[in-house]
Amino acid sequence: MILLTRLSGSAFALNSELIERVDSTPDTxxxxxxxxxxxxxxxxxxxxxxxxxxxxxxxxxxxxVQVGEVDVWPDDDRVSPEAARTRQDVPPPADSVPRLASVTPHPSLHVHENRSEGKF
Structure with missing residues (x-):
């Protein structure tokens, strides 16, 4: 978000990712x-x-921000390969499992909970 000022003098924040164009005509x-x-x-x-x-x-x-890998489907040794071929809900073999990035915030960015007031 960027901080800007309306012509009336009031301040507001705008998500700069949503800006398509900025014109100067002569007002901005x-x-x-x-x-x-x-x-x-x-x-x-x-x-x-x-x-x-x-x-x-x-x-x-x-x-x-520290990034690590996470399995989309955890390993499940309870299902035999033969049974896995007949089931639709069993994940594909481990070598074809896509990986997602897990994001762990740096400790300095940690938000502390205030449990006494029930607020963050």
């Missing part, structure tokens, strides 16, 4: 992919710099 008009338009006090270059800064931040924070 941001058009989203769904056709919504926002007129902002910031200039064209300030909006572009905010988007660049946000994307750089996302890339920098991604360095703190």
């Amino acid at each position: 008009v941001i058009t989203l992919i769904d056709g919504s338009k926002y007129v902002v006090a910031e200039g064209l270059h300030a909006v572009i710099n905010a988007i660049r800064h946000h994307r750089a931040e996302v890339i920098a924070l991604s360095a703190h």
Whole structure:
């Protein structure tokens, strides 16, 4: 999200991934992919710099995420290969099992629970 200012002076956050176009006519008009338009006090270059800064931040924070592999189907030794061929719900052989990435947040990004108030 990038922080912007309406012409009225109120601040708001906008998801920069949804921006289709930024025009300077002479007001700065941001058009989203769904056709919504926002007129902002910031200039064209300030909006572009905010988007660049946000994307750089996302890339920098991604360095703190550890990625590992996870089996889509856990091993199940209870089913014989013969029975597996006749069942539809049995996963394919291990060498053809697709792998998904599991994402473990870096400890510095951990959100602490406040159990006494029932809030996070």
